[in-house]
Amino acid sequence: MSRPVIISCAITGPVAGKADNPALPVTPAEQIESTHEAFEAGATIVHLHVRDDQGRPTGDIDRFAQVLEGVRAHCPGIIVEFATGGRGEQSPDPVRLLALKPDLATLTPGSVNFPGEIFANAPSAIEHLAGTMLDTGIKPVLQVFDLAMLYNIRALADQGLLREPMQVQFVLGIPNALPARRQVLDFMISELRDLCPAAVWFATGVGRHQDTVVEWALFLGGHIRTGLEDTLRIDRNRMAASNAELVARAANRCMEYGARAATPAESRAILGLPPLPQAA
Ligand code: ZN
Numbered sequence: 001m002s003r004p005v006i007i008s009c010a011i012t013g014p015v016a017g018k019a020d021n022p023a024l025p026v027t028p029a030e031q032i033e034s035t036h037e038a039f040e041a042g043a044t045i046v047h048l049h050v051r052d053d054q055g056r057p058t059g060d061i062d063r064f065a066q067v068l069e070g071v072r073a074h075c076p077g078i079i080v081e082f083a084t085g086g087r088g089e090q091s092p093d094p095v096r097l098l099a100l101k102p103d104l105a106t107l108t109p110g111s112v113n114f115p116g117e118i119f120a121n122a123p124s125a126i127e128h129l130a131g132t133m134l135d136t137g138i139k140p141v142l143q144v145f146d147l148a149m150l151y152n153i154r155a156l157a158d159q160g161l162l163r164e165p166m167q168v169q170f171v172l173g174i175p176n177a178l179p180a181r182r183q184v185l186d187f188m189i190s191e192l193r194d195l196c197p198a199a200v201w202f203a204t205g206v207g208r209h210q211d212t213v214v215e216w217a218l219f220l221g222g223h224i225r226t227g228l229e230d231t232l233r234i235d236r237n238r239m240a241a242s243n244a245e246l247v248a249r250a251a252n253r254c255m256e257y258g259a260r261a262a263t264p265a266e267s268r269a270i271l272g273l274p275p276l277p278q279a280a
Pocket of ligand 1: 013047
């Protein structure tokens with residue numbers, strides 16, 4: 001039987017705007033519709049940042065709640081992942097955010113330079129967020145933007161702050177961070193298998209690297225993330241397709257590698273999330 005591959009879709013992100021691509025979903029209604037289309041095309045995880053009425057990134061908890069409710073109503077079984085990062089006032093209050101009970105939330109185990117800014121995650125803040133996730137039962141998606149983060153995951157697990165199976169998301173191709181080089185991913189996967197053998201991993205390549213990294217992840221037995229957030233992150237002049245088209249492209253690529261897009265129930269089982277509620 002073909003291998004079920006989880007497709008995560010990063011629908012909006014914190015960087016691009018409508019000027020970069022009119023198909024970018026920004027309002028809650030657009031985000032719910034775009035997620036529904038991506039879900040129908042085979043995505044089972046939605047990675048979510050929200051925007052304010054002016055289209056700017058915001059940490060507004062009510063916006064997260066609104067999109068969460070709409071997405072769950074329209075996409076039965078979908079796994080919702082909240083992005084916890086943000087700059088200053090744009091950062092959601094993590095305790096209030098996790099109280100909304102998404103299925104997953106991002107945790108970045110280290111700091112890294114992005115183009116024009118530092119994505120700062122102090123050790124104390126990382127441990128606090130990991131502890132809050134553990135207490136609230138929200139599974140962390142451990143985002144790896146640089147090599148040291150991989151080893152920090154092991155250290156957090158050794159402190160009892162992470163539960164198995166861990167979910168690791170490699171992001172390649174952001175300038176100043178990990179380059180989209182096959183040898184880099186090969187090395188990290190080999191280290192991950194050694195350090196955290198039960199971990200479930202995803203990879204994404206930003207900008208023009210997206211299709212290439214999807215292929216590497218399929219070849220190496222991982223899961224994949226696609227979506228307009230990643231496509232538009234660097235090559236902003238490139239006209240990307242809609243989220244659903246990117247997911248459909250990834251799902252087709254799965255079949256070329258003898259795999260297929262995982263169902264919501266399969267995705268939940270692979271990630272160790274509670275099964276879908278049965279209809280009464
Ligand atoms: Zn994101």
